[in-house]
Amino acid sequence: MCAAPLIERVADRIECGGGCGFVNYDNPTPVAAVVVEYQGKIVLAHNRAWRGAFNGLITGFVDHGEGAAECAVREVKEELDLDAQPPTLIGVYPFAQMNQIIVGYHVHATGSITLNDELDSYVLVPPQACRVWPSGTGFALRDWLRGQGLEPEMIKL
Numbered sequence: 001m002c003a004a005p006l007i008e009r010v011a012d013r014i015e016c017g018g019g020c021g022f023v024n025y026d027n028p029t030p031v032a033a034v035v036v037e038y039q040g041k042i043v044l045a046h047n048r049a050w051r052g053a054f055n056g057l058i059t060g061f062v063d064h065g066e067g068a069a070e071c072a073v074r075e076v077k078e079e080l081d082l083d084a085q086p087p088t089l090i091g092v093y094p095f096a097q098m099n100q101i102i103v104g105y106h107v108h109a110t111g112s113i114t115l116n117d118e119l120d121s122y123v124l125v126p127p128q129a130c131r132v133w134p135s136g137t138g139f140a141l142r143d144w145l146r147g148q149g150l151e152p153e154m155i156k157l
Helices: 068-080 136-147
Strands: 006-010 013-016 029-038 041-047 058-061 088-095 100-110 119-125
Touching (some): 029 136, 041 068, 068 119, 088 136
Parallel strands (some): 029 100
Antiparallel strands (some): 006 013, 029 041, 029 058, 088 100
16 A cells, blocks of 8 residues: 555565555455256366366356355356256365365256357266365365265366
């Protein structure tokens, strides 16, 4: 605010070195991640921006004035063109690599899958065949599977 250089007085806390009181809290961005259950299988999709063949959950940034559950339903419609039933909260997970807070949900969805321009492919995986990954959205899938009485294999990224 006063144009003085910013300094790190405490680890991971950037503030004004000139004493105006400005603190850059660098708050994380909320993201909804959705375990989409469709015809008894889990939808895992590939984002066009991703390198490699990794498939993941449907995700999206929570918009201003929107709740995370609303975001989950909206993203399922936008990315897959499916109608989601009211979501069930799985859990909340830190994703420090991207400075995000992942809010995981499960939905049952109906309709016919039509991918939007963010996604280029998807797979339908029986819950018992799902493998999980060691980061935010992978933990949401893991916890949902455990709630179904399944212990998924953890893959390395």
